[in-house]
Amino acid sequence: MTINSVLQTGLSRYLTPEQLEKLASVTVGIAGCGGLGSNCAFMLARSGVRNFVIVDYDVVDSSNLNRQFFFEDQIGMAKVEVCKTNLLRIDSTLNITIHNGQITPTTAPQYFADSDIIIEALDSIDGKKMMAEQYLSDARLFVSASGMAGWGEPYMQKRQIRDDAVLVGDFTTDIADHPPMAPKVLMAAAMQADVVLTHIFGK
Numbered sequence: 001m002t003i004n005s006v007l008q009t010g011l012s013r014y015l016t017p018e019q020l021e022k023l024a025s026v027t028v029g030i031a032g033c034g035g036l037g038s039n040c041a042f043m044l045a046r047s048g049v050r051n052f053v054i055v056d057y058d059v060v061d062s063s064n065l066n067r068q069f070f071f072e073d074q075i076g077m078a079k080v081e082v083c084k085t086n087l088l089r090i091d092s093t094l095n096i097t098i099h100n101g102q103i104t105p106t107t108a109p110q111y112f113a114d115s116d117i118i119i120e121a122l123d124s125i126d127g128k129k130m131m132a133e134q135y136l137s138d139a140r141l142f143v144s145a146s147g148m149a150g151w152g153e154p155y156m157q158k159r160q161i162r163d164d165a166v167l168v169g170d171f172t173t174d175i176a177d178h179p180p181m182a183p184k185v186l187m188a189a190a191m192q193a194d195v196v197l198t199h200i201f202g203k
Helices: 006-011 017-024 035-047 078-091 125-135 182-201
Strands: 027-031 052-057 095-100 117-120 141-145 155-163 165-169
Touching: 006 035, 027 035, 035 052, 035 078, 035 117, 035 182, 052 078, 078 095, 078 155, 117 125, 117 182, 125 141, 141 182, 165 182
Parallel strands: 027 052, 027 117, 052 095, 117 141, 141 165
Antiparallel strands: 155 165
8 A cells, every 4th residue: 555644654653554455445434423423533534544424414512622523713613524624634635525414314325325334423312223223234334322421430331233233332321411521422432433443454
């Protein structure tokens, strides 16, 4: 693989050309660009994933800054737009497709048609359920999350639902009862990213 960015040059200190090629060969689709999606995207980008499809319809709010990969001067802007901007600051050669729109049973297959891996990073229970119904029977890796609010116990876990479907989180807490704080939200995002890397590289 030809090294064509500063990040790739740095990663070549830790990863083999074959590993870098594996990372460059997949497209990761991310449904939702909030605490889970934005942070999972930046971790995967820093790890060498080069192709992304990111979907969200929301804008950055001041209440997002405590846990999402956005900044004060980006308040009011479309999350997918500024997430792309921020990711390109990590590596300006990334291939990022964004969709500023709602994810529904009709639009999801269109948005993620070319994705090899699909990450569910939505806020609502209904959205999570819809994505599970769409992709639990899909042959592609599907990584979802449930429970990441508050702090401390219950601790984060990983459940293998089937060979190509993984759920991470504490499986208990809800932001209706506990505040969404950076440590547990980023832990869940990091676990999702690690599942993706494990899938790409193999155990």
